[in-house]
Amino acid sequence: MFYTIDILGTIAFAISGVLVAINKKMDLFGILIIGFVTAVGGGTLRDILIGQTPVSWMQDITYTYVILGSAIFAMLFRSYINYLRTSLFLFDTIGIGLYTVVGIEKGIHAGLHPVICIALGTITASFGGVIRDILSNEIPVIFRKEIYATACIVGGITYFLVRMFPLDDNFVFLLSAGIVILIRILAVKFKIGLPTIYKD
Amino acid sequence: MFYTIDILGTIAFAISGVLVAINKKMDLFGILIIGFVTAVGGGTLRDILIGQTPVSWMQDITYTYVILGSAIFAMLFRSYINYLRTSLFLFDTIGIGLYTVVGIEKGIHAGLHPVICIALGTITASFGGVIRDILSNEIPVIFRKEIYATACIVGGITYFLVRMFPLDDNFVFLLSAGIVILIRILAVKFKIGLPTIYKD
Amino acid sequence: MFYTIDILGTIAFAISGVLVAINKKMDLFGILIIGFVTAVGGGTLRDILIGQTPVSWMQDITYTYVILGSAIFAMLFRSYINYLRTSLFLFDTIGIGLYTVVGIEKGIHAGLHPVICIALGTITASFGGVIRDILSNEIPVIFRKEIYATACIVGGITYFLVRMFPLDDNFVFLLSAGIVILIRILAVKFKIGLPTIYKD
Numbered sequence: 001m002f003y004t005i006d007i008l009g010t011i012a013f014a015i016s017g018v019l020v021a022i023n024k025k026m027d028l029f030g031i032l033i034i035g036f037v038t039a040v041g042g043g044t045l046r047d048i049l050i051g052q053t054p055v056s057w058m059q060d061i062t063y064t065y066v067i068l069g070s071a072i073f074a075m076l077f078r079s080y081i082n083y084l085r086t087s088l089f090l091f092d093t094i095g096i097g098l099y100t101v102v103g104i105e106k107g108i109h110a111g112l113h114p115v116i117c118i119a120l121g122t123i124t125a126s127f128g129g130v131i132r133d134i135l136s137n138e139i140p141v142i143f144r145k146e147i148y149a150t151a152c153i154v155g156g157i158t159y160f161l162v163r164m165f166p167l168d169d170n171f172v173f174l175l176s177a178g179i180v181i182l183i184r185i186l187a188v189k190f191k192i193g194l195p196t197i198y199k200d
Numbered sequence: 201m202f203y204t205i206d207i208l209g210t211i212a213f214a215i216s217g218v219l220v221a222i223n224k225k226m227d228l229f230g231i232l233i234i235g236f237v238t239a240v241g242g243g244t245l246r247d248i249l250i251g252q253t254p255v256s257w258m259q260d261i262t263y264t265y266v267i268l269g270s271a272i273f274a275m276l277f278r279s280y281i282n283y284l285r286t287s288l289f290l291f292d293t294i295g296i297g298l299y300t301v302v303g304i305e306k307g308i309h310a311g312l313h314p315v316i317c318i319a320l321g322t323i324t325a326s327f328g329g330v331i332r333d334i335l336s337n338e339i340p341v342i343f344r345k346e347i348y349a350t351a352c353i354v355g356g357i358t359y360f361l362v363r364m365f366p367l368d369d370n371f372v373f374l375l376s377a378g379i380v381i382l383i384r385i386l387a388v389k390f391k392i393g394l395p396t397i398y399k400d
Numbered sequence: 401m402f403y404t405i406d407i408l409g410t411i412a413f414a415i416s417g418v419l420v421a422i423n424k425k426m427d428l429f430g431i432l433i434i435g436f437v438t439a440v441g442g443g444t445l446r447d448i449l450i451g452q453t454p455v456s457w458m459q460d461i462t463y464t465y466v467i468l469g470s471a472i473f474a475m476l477f478r479s480y481i482n483y484l485r486t487s488l489f490l491f492d493t494i495g496i497g498l499y500t501v502v503g504i505e506k507g508i509h510a511g512l513h514p515v516i517c518i519a520l521g522t523i524t525a526s527f528g529g530v531i532r533d534i535l536s537n538e539i540p541v542i543f544r545k546e547i548y549a550t551a552c553i554v555g556g557i558t559y560f561l562v563r564m565f566p567l568d569d570n571f572v573f574l575l576s577a578g579i580v581i582l583i584r585i586l587a588v589k590f591k592i593g594l595p596t597i598y599k600d
């Protein structure tokens with residue numbers, strides 16, 4: 001089941017990259033690449049930082065096929081994708097929740113401090129979008145106005161708090177991912193952003 | 201012989217970086233760095249992704265000297281470099297062909313899936329130019345209008361198709377690199393680009 | 401003592417990142433991240449290039465706490481930070497000197513050529529600022545007008561020259577770091593920059 005959600009998250013991330021690239025008037029190859037790095041960027045940086053190489057997407061060809069398929073789909077049906085916007089947002093948000101906890105658990109496995117594990121989970125969930133924006137020559141959107149990483153961090157703290165109790169591992173996993181998802185949905189629904197401290 | 205071509209490719213990549221940096225009014229150090237990352241960026245990312253560290257250019261000082269020499273040459277003779285443009289394009293293109301196949305073979309050696317190997321070859325050949333453009337605050341040129349990665353991908357597919365026959369390894373290597381080079385030359389000669397799908 | 405200076409350098413780097421992010425109107429999370437990558441970016445790239453993973457900041461939680469503290473401090477007292485500008489510059493410069501030599505010694509430990517070690521030291525000292533500028537969508541400042549990397553390179557050459565004599569390791573370390581610091585201070589004091597070779 002986790003694998004299915006993981007694939008759904010990958011699809012959503014890939015499509016979000018493809019849409020940005022189309023807006024930037026990139027060619028077919030640029031669109032594919034931006035879709036690809038948006039989907040795998042976070043996990044790739046995570047694997048490089050902890051030294052788990054070859055990085056994950058290189059060891060499971062499924063991701064590549066899923067991303068290629070999503071990119072082709074998004075390019076063909078780009079006019080209709082607005083109708084899918086809610087579904088895409090949901091996939092994307094589920095992907096973020098899942099990626100956060102996957103990253104945390106990889107950090108624990110590598111023997112890292114809980115705070116570092118939470119950072120690693122946040123990187124896994126958010127860095128794909130950061131690379132997407134850098135390659136598109138924009139200041140990364142998550143630095144500007146979205147509660148995104150904050151959701152990951154709160155979910156990560158939840159993970160370590162809940163883990164102190166004798167609970168089932170799957171439950172801890174799902175609860176923490178759920179917190180990330182919930183915060184993200186509420187933030188978007190009620191247009192909550194982190195304050196900027198800049199004043200004119 | 202491969203080593204010689206490799207060095208010629210390195211020179212061409214370094215000079216292409218230097219010329220971009222000069223246009224961006226960077227200082228001497230900036231010019232050197234952009235020349236350097238353009239030349240070694242692709243191989244460096246490849247080595248990091250598959251976990252072959254310290255990365256290649258750190259283990260063979262020749263590359264560093266060649267790049268420094270090329271950068272100094274390009275700075276001194278920048279007014280005359282237009283006359284060399286055809287030679288440079290040829291070096292660059294040969295470098296791309298070679299780097300693609302080198303990347304593929306490193307992927308095979310790491311036990312990766314053919315599709316991933318082709319991706320790795322393409323990264324090796326094209327990522328130096330991507331970093332050059334990011335550091336110069338531009339949307340990477342290969343995402344916008346050049347048939348570049350496409351040539352690498354077709355060459356990579358050729359490699360795996362031809363390899364199914366009982367042929368000499370060197371022949372497979374040269375044929376695949378040759379396909380990359382041929383596509384790139386034809387694309388530039390006939391001004392072929394990938395379509396963008398953006399419409400106003 | 402080295403550890404104390406290292407921490408002071410980390411603080412200065414973090415604060416420099418925070419100030420840039422505030423000017424770019426980023427939100428709280430963006431400010432924290434830019435502060436973080438400015439402080440740890442150079443060491444992270446160094447560790448990845450030589451394959452020493454998990455990267456350093458993941459193995460010593462102190463850096464994370466120091467950076468978080470510095471970021472909060474800089475955000476709270478940003479109006480007064482102008483009064484601290486000289487102290488900050490000094491920390492930053494000491495940090496650069498120290499980071500350069502730390503990077504060189506890691507390169508020696510990994511069995512690399514002296515020239516590569518100097519490159520590694522320069523990367524350690526300067527790459528945090530490069531990432532800071534890329535994430536803020538600017539051409540990295542060190543490519544444009546500051547004698548910064550040059551100071552690292554001269555300090556690195558000093559290190560290998562002095563090391564040929566039978567001197568105490570700590571003395572070699574401090575002398576080389578001192579050269580980096582001295583050049584940087586003189587360059588800023590007398591507004592010395594590297595020439596650009598661009599002409600209209």
